Amino acid sequence: MKKRGEILAENVIFLVLNIIFLTILVLFLLKQAGGAVLIEGSYSKEIALLVDSAKHGTIINVNLQKAKEVSDENGIDFSEILKIADGYVTIKLSDKGGSSYHYFNDINVSYYPDKNPGYEGFYVLNFNRKRA
Amino acid sequence: MKLQNKRGDKILSVYWFAILVIVAVGVVLMVNTFYGKGYDVREVEARILAEKVADCVYFGGESNSLLLTPQGTFREDFKDNFLSFCTLNFDPGKEFVRPEYYVEVNFFPDTNLRRSSFVLSEGNLNWKPDCEEKVADRSKLATCVEKEFFMNAPGGAVYLVKILSIVGKVQENV
Structure with a gap:
């Protein structure tokens, strides 16, 4: 009877260790795929490309729902995650760092989170000619 | 027999964990290879730049009056x-930092396609030699895009316009 109990305990430890191992692996993968650094980098570049290709008078709605999820997790207000100024697009989804990318289009960009219902997590980018 | 089985189980579990460690190391290496690489947007950026310059020079069948x-x-x-x-701005806005872009526009008259009659260029000329490099891995070099088209000039002349646009930004994209 005692021996059987020992074997069961060993099996349980073996199983628990396996589960811990797999959990760590899955968490690592999820963190890598949905990490703030990765999302900040890709969004800053994509928005910089949008700015580069935009013509004055253009209005663009940008879906930043993924970024909103991450910023909400990190306690950053959605209205503060995007900054477009001095030739740089900056996305900041956590207290640390943030990612900036330079754009070459000399255009005036006004931007704000979309307030329309059903468009939560969207930003509106409005492009206008720079005044001399 | 039972004792032998127990020892066999232990050996099996040691091997099992060795396999798990190998799998974990493999997954970490693969993930790092995949996500560790920069998201390279320079080619798209260089194309947008070339398009923008082309539209500035010649748009809707008419050359820029300026x-x-x-x-x-x-x-x-x-x-x-x-x-x-x-409406371009290459200024990085930081002290002692050179622009990450270079644009060159050559206008060749259709009577002599070898000699450019007018050249426009702006940006960091140091990126230009990167376009000539013949190496397999170009990730650490600037990205170059060429675009060419014919343009009808007001006096009836026709020009071949060749645009070379270069985007550096190696650190941000590799």
Whole structure:
């Protein structure tokens, strides 16, 4: 009877260790795929490309729902995650760092989170000619 | 027999964990290879830049009136104000940092496609030699895009316009 109990305990430890191992692996993968650094980098570049290709008078709605999820997790207000100024697009989804990318289009960009219902997590980018 | 089985189980579990460790190391290496690489957008960026310059020079079948006079001669002041006339800003806005872009536009008359009659260029010329490099891995070099088209000038002349746009930004994209 005692021996059987020992074997069961060993099996349980073996199983628990396996589960811990797999959990760590899955968490690592999820963190890598949905990490703030990765999302900040890709969004800053994509928005910089949008700015580069935009013509004055253009209005663009940008879906930043993924970024909103991450910023909400990190306690950053959605209205503060995007900054477009001095030739740089900056996305900041956590207290640390943030990612900036330079754009070459000399255009005036006004931007704000979309307030329309059903468009939560969207930003509106409005492009206008720079005044001399 | 039972004791032998127990020892066999232990050996099996040691091997099992060895396999798990190998799998974990493999997954970590693969993930790092995949996500560790920069998201390289320079080619798209260089194409957008070339398109923007092309639209600035020649749009809707008409050349820019600031570039060519009604008689069809090139205006020299366009060279000095190329960036502002084409609403471009290459200034990185940081001290001692050179622009990450270079643009060159050559206008070849259709009567002599070897000799450019007018050249516009702006940006960091140091990136230009990267375009000539013949190496397999170009990730650490600037990205170059060429675009060419024919342009009808006001005086009836036709020009072949060749645009070379270069985007550096190696650190941000690799």
